[in-house]
Amino acid sequence: MVSRLEFEIDKFANGFKNTIDWMLKDIHAQEIKEGLQYFNDNKNKLEKDPDSTDALFMIIRLVKTSGFRLKPRNFDNKLDLFIKKYAEDFRTISARDELIMLVGERKRKNVELLFTYPTLKEFTDNLYALANHGKTEVLGEKGRDNYLRDFGYWDRIPIDIHEMRFIIRSGIYHSFSTVDKSDHLRKSDLHDALTRFCRNCLNDYSVEGIDLSTAPGIVDAFIWSFSAIDIYNMCGAVPKCKNCNLRNVCLYSLANTQLVQKIME
Numbered sequence: 001m002v003s004r005l006e007f008e009i010d011k012f013a014n015g016f017k018n019t020i021d022w023m024l025k026d027i028h029a030q031e032i033k034e035g036l037q038y039f040n041d042n043k044n045k046l047e048k049d050p051d052s053t054d055a056l057f058m059i060i061r062l063v064k065t066s067g068f069r070l071k072p073r074n075f076d077n078k079l080d081l082f083i084k085k086y087a088e089d090f091r092t093i094s095a096r097d098e099l100i101m102l103v104g105e106r107k108r109k110n111v112e113l114l115f116t117y118p119t120l121k122e123f124t125d126n127l128y129a130l131a132n133h134g135k136t137e138v139l140g141e142k143g144r145d146n147y148l149r150d151f152g153y154w155d156r157i158p159i160d161i162h163e164m165r166f167i168i169r170s171g172i173y174h175s176f177s178t179v180d181k182s183d184h185l186r187k188s189d190l191h192d193a194l195t196r197f198c199r200n201c202l203n204d205y206s207v208e209g210i211d212l213s214t215a216p217g218i219v220d221a222f223i224w225s226f227s228a229i230d231i232y233n234m235c236g237a238v239p240k241c242k243n244c245n246l247r248n249v250c251l252y253s254l255a256n257t258q259l260v261q262k263i264m265e
């Protein structure tokens with residue numbers, strides 16, 4: 001007879017909150033807090049300056065890299081120089097041509113489309129509306145959510161392989177998806193599951209003044225730090241369950257422990 005798995009989403013949620021509290025005190029606390037400060041600083045930038053060059057920098061970098069982390073050599077330096085040279089005059093024809101040269105002819109249409117909006121704020125508001133209908137423009141899906149999350153739309157989650165693994169392994173997906181309609185390989189379904197987890201399990205839980213129940217994009221930053229190879233590297237390609245704070249509450253770890261016990265019996 002197969003015994004019941006001892007997974008409970010409430011216990012997992014408590015363990016997850018404790019893990020976030022621990023991360024905010026541990027060796028990577030400083031860089032994680034700087035990341036949260038960066039999100040907070042960006043939040044009002046487009047309100048104050050609808051053509052913020054910080055927003056431009058991020059959009060153009062995401063266009064160039066197609067949303068990936070690795071950047072072509074010296075690209076940031078060149079983009080920095082471009083922004084110093086033109087500042088708020090980046091909409092002139094000569095500036096736009098220079099920007100197209102910088103991102104490459106293949107991405108010309110992305111830059112031209114971006115420049116059809118009178119301001120970056122208007123572009124961003126429309127991008128957010130598109131995202132809520134599963135659509136995008138100028139940026140790819142991941143780049144879109146990365147940009148929106150970084151510039152104040154904290155309900156958008158830039159899902160990549162790190163988040164996919166964590167949301168599925170942890171039990172979040174199984175607890176907050178519709179079994180007969182969801183697909184664990186569809187990013188939008190994982191996005192929805194994490195959003196529901198935050199709304200249902202992280203209410204009354206804030207870090208650095210951010211209410212995480214309404215900010216799954218910020219929760220994502222913790223998941224990413226927990227998983228990324230150059231930070232905690234805990235729930236990466238090979239999960240390190242034995243050393244993980246969540247080992248007694250995570251679905252994957254509990255299932256594996258139970259399986260090993262069965263084999264040993």
Ligand code: SF4
Pocket residue numbers: 169170234235236239240241242244245246247248250251252253
């Ligand atoms: S217990 Fe294992 S699978 Fe679960 S979050 Fe930790 S490393 Fe990932």
